[in-house]
Amino acid sequence: MHAQQLGGRRRTPVTLGTHQARAFMRHHKTQGRPTALLFLDLTEAFYRVVRPLALSGTLDDEVLAAIAARLKLDSDALEELQSLLRQPGAIEDAGLPLHSQRALRAIHADTHFSLRGQTDCCRTTLGSRPGDAFADVVFGYLWAKILHKLQGRLQDHGLCEFTNDERGPKWFRHEPPCTDLQIPFLGPCWCDDLCICMSADNLQALSHKAAVTSSVLLDLCRVHGMTPNLNKGKTELMFSMRGSGQRAFRRHWFGPQAPRLFPVLGETGFYQIPLVGAYRHLGGILHHSGDLKSEIRRRTGIAHQAFSEHRRLLFQNKAIPLQKRVELFRCLVLSKMLYGTDSWVINDQKTKSTLHAAVMKLYKRLLRAKHEDKLTDDHILSATGLPSPSELLRISRLRYVRTLFAAADVVSWGLFNIDADWVALIEDDFTWMYTQLWNSSPLKDPKQHFAQWLDIIRHQPGYWKRLTSRAMKHAIGQRTCSS
Secondary structure (H helix, E strand, O other), X not given: OOOOEOOOOOOXXXXXHHHHHHHHHHHHHHOOOOEEXXXXXXXXXXXXXXXXXXXOOOOOHHHHHHHHHHHOOOHHHHHHHHHHHOOOOHHHHOOOOHXXXXXXXXXXXOEEEEOOOOOOEEEEOOOOOOOOOOHHHHHHHXXXXXXXXXXXXXXXXXXXXXXXXXXXXXXXXXXXXXXXXXXXXXXXXXXXXXXXXXXXXXXXXXXXXXXXXXXXXXXHHHHOOOOEOOOOOOOEEEEEOOOOOHHHHHHHHHOXXXXXXXXXXXXXXXXEEEEEOEEEEOXXXXXXXXXXXHHHHHHHHHHHHHHHXXXXXXXXXXXXXXXXXXXXXXHHHHHHHOOOHHHOOOOOXXXXXHHHHHHHHXXXXXXXXXXXXXXXXXXXXXXXXXXXXXXXXXXXXXXXXXXXXXHHHHOOHHHHXXXXXXXXHHHXXXXXXXXXXXXXXXXXXXXXXXXXHHHHHHHOHHHHHHHHHHHHHHHHHHHHHHO
């Protein structure tokens, strides 16, 4: 697999991809550099895989002709596809043991499926059967081969992004094992959801970089039998404009007369990629400015919808004790509200106030408080026994830290360590946790003894989970006693 292929790896959360994209944007924003994110979506990704490219083998001329007609390939692209079919498959390039290669080919030797009410079976030679558990496996091998080719061509053109090869966090000036090497960084990829991250010194260079990268990527997809979905909301390009000339750049691409389409000329055809200011990727909304208002509104709406679904039966049922309703509220509502918050960085007070008010409104609904009831925040928090909005974000990040260490080598620590705003939040969270537990645990101040904390996170995940829960309960208990 390619280094940025996150889907299918053990203990790797979906939110890691969104975090990588946000960290990339935040770092270059602090440097005053413009960035661009290219989001790719494939049409029927699993069902249009040319199997011999992944598993080795040959295709009949009739099948090749049908593929060329369906994908509208010209003679040059068809000739390149034929040359690719003569090369070893992706599983051979990956070094899969010979017996495993034979097993995979045997599984896909004569695939078929039947439809309800029909007696004849449908036999397939391309893609995968509906519901086939090996669909993502076969696609993953072929997609890895494409990503490696893309990375190699971008490096040849001098357009690839790089990060430091670091194996751990640099929090509290802790120095992880480092090889002093620069490793290529394409951007996060989850199955067929790809986000290519790009940056440059100025907008003109960034526009050129985006054009070449898009051309190479779309050409590689076409010659490998894949169809990029260039409709709105699918494959799109997002610029974060900074530096000189940004007003003219914005007027050119986003002005009232602009078509908001980015033209790309490739070897296999001419493409037009929609330009957007925000994109929903892996369940989170990425905004060109890094703003989180739209993401907060969306998370709040999802939480209120989940609350309304169970309002009469659970959350406002007087027959159920409040403590039990609070537990159900945590599982069914807060879990949806807090999805992806571990990578949030909120710098402006207005957005913080918006999030605070949204969470407190959910708490008021749990207490069955009327709209005209003037309840203070302390009263609501004491009555529910729930964390404050800021404490919710702290616990979310502290638990996410354990997830990062569980994902091991998949995590781009070199990128996360230069995300200064997020690192500052994490360090503040550790300090807050220490102030809650210093009198009831053997933990020492993380500013001087951070190695002790890292040892617990790495080797005692259950203990770390109990510590974060204890810190949260201590903060709630302190607030309840003072009120």
